Amino acid sequence: MRLVVGRIGRAHGVKGEATIEVRTDDPELRFAPGAVLLTDPPERGPLTVRSGRVQGGRLVLSFEGASDRTAVERLRNTMLLADVDPTELPDDPDEYYDHQLEGLTVRSVDGVELGVVDQMVHGPAQDLFAVRRPDGGEFLLPFIAEFVPEVDLEGGVLVVDPPEGLLSL
Structure with missing residues (x-):
């Protein structure tokens, strides 16, 4: 099963970084360097996380193959998806997918x-x-x-x- 774990926002700087709207409770796992994320629309991916950091309370990621601001702007509003086991449920009983x-x-x-x-x-x-x-x-x-x-x-x-x-x- 595929879950939305984030959405690519605006380009951040000129070196191919983007802000990410996080939609997962485990961003350290989902957005770790080397993580491969599927995309919606599918033709924009899959995307491999090159690096990530938090700046000003926002997650900023760079992706393999998107090395400048123009390339990242083309990815804007792309939904980031992760494959998960359909039986996997959130740890907290008051949280839901x-x-x-x-x-x-x-x-x-x-x-x-x-x-x-x-x-x-x-x-x-x-x-x-x-x-x-x-x-x-x-x-x-x-x-x-x-x-x-x-x-x-x-x-x-x-x-x-x-x-x-x-x-x-």
Whole structure:
């Protein structure tokens, strides 16, 4: 199974480095020098990590074959993927992979079906559920304990308690 572990951002400097939006709990492993990452779109990869460092709180990587700013800019917004064992689960029971959450039925705490988790959106402050409503509309819900009191993977249900007014937007 393939998981998104990051997204290539802007070029950093002129020597072929790029900022990375990290989407993994183990960046030391996933982005170690020599690590080979698949890409989406696939024609941009695979990419081999040449070097990495943290600068100003952001991960900065360089890749084999992308030796200047122009080459890195062509990779911008490329999703970085890693092959993982499908039985591998996060260590923390309150953490989930996107594929575990996408497709779950969303119900309010009083049992009203609100839709289905269409995708996870990884914002700078927090993760959000993009929920497709039965009528085809969509709403975003922050993935915080206050709004999401229960995740039942076995039952295929996400129980939510959205703040008043969110669903009427």
